[in-house]
Amino acid sequence: MRTVRVKASTEYDVLIGRGLLDETGERLKAVACPKKTAVITDDRVNSLYSERVVKSLEASGFEVIKYVFKNGEASKNPQVLFDILEFLAENQVTRSDMVVALGGGVTGDMAGFAAAVYLRGIDFIQIPTTFLAAIDSSVGGKTGVDLKAGKNLAGAFLQPRLVICDYETMDTLSEEFFADGVAEGIKYGVLASEALFEKFAEKKAKDELEDIIYECVSIKRDVVFEDELDKGKRQLLNLGHTFGHAIEKLSSFGITHGHGVAAGMAIAARTAEKLGICDNDTVKKIEACLELNELPTGTDFSAEDIAECAMADKKRRGDMITLILPERIGSCRLYPVNKDEIAGLIGDCLKKESR
Ligand code: GLY
DSSP states (O other): OEEEEEESSSEEEEEEETTGGGGHHHHHHTTOOOSEEEEEEEHHHIIIIIHHHHHHHHHTTOEEEEEEEOOSGGGOSHHHHHHHHHHHHHTTOOTTSEEEEEESHHHHHHHHHHHHHGGGOOEEEEEEOSHHIIIIITSSOEEEEEETTEEEEEEEEOOOSOEEEEGGGGGGSOHHHHHHHHHHHHHHHHHHOHHHHHHHHTTOTTTTHHHHHHHHHHHHHHHHHHOTTSSSGGGGGGTTHHHHHHHHHHTTTOSOHHHHHHHHHHHHHHHHHHTTSSOHHHHHHHHHHHHHTTOOSOOSSOHHHHHHHHTTOTTOBTTEEEEEEEEETTEEEEEEEEGGGHHHHHTTOSSGGGO
């Protein structure tokens, strides 16, 4: 097992190992002693993994209640959030109890947001069951739901008390969902580590899962330590996301998060080349790495539609939107642009063959 210690407004461990689900109770007991634990999960993860988690929690003496919602991004909305809050209230969950987010990014974001606002904040832990949640959304304390205008537009920062990452759960992920995590992993490589990028460029994600999760979480730990509230450096973690979120939304979420981010990253790389920020070799490496991992390198949606959706980006400040552009593999920069410039800027960068 590997451990990453995150130092933010609260400190906590990210435990990374195989078979950790069966140790949930004892691992939780080592950091907190809630009376009641409210497991929040989706129907798919419920049928695969919640029995083991519940059994472990009960064996450690915790009372367990469970709320199950329908899997998928469509559930990440204010109604389901309020259903979770009502469930917590009906079951008389108090400030000394604990929310347990068991699942992928949708579950972690929504259960975390429920914990952040219920009784003005109770503790929660994250048990990510997707590669994407393991390396990104379960760490760093961003929680939230989507609004009609765009993704994650309502939310709060609340750091979990513990993250238990049992990567055995990734054995049951479809290739498509595993690839979502690969896209986020490639993002960390482009942002901060050529060596990590090379692992994806050699398609080693499945063979070196524990090391890769450890490396990605360590990069995120360092960024969150410097900028927990996303006012500066943390925005770099959104490489590929402004365009990616737009692509997800324009596809009515038929295109999943990682696939949108992959396309967004390639668009950002070609835009960076056009602006003289990176060279063509960097663009080619990113495109080839995405292709090898069966991820998209572009989109058929129009530059105007993408620019319009980008208006709802969280990083927008007035008329300015900060794009994240690669300088080379292992280094990116923040690049603020006026909202009216975006369509013109990316118009000839949307597809690999378009430049
Ligand atoms: N997923 C980006 C962040 O946590 O800042």
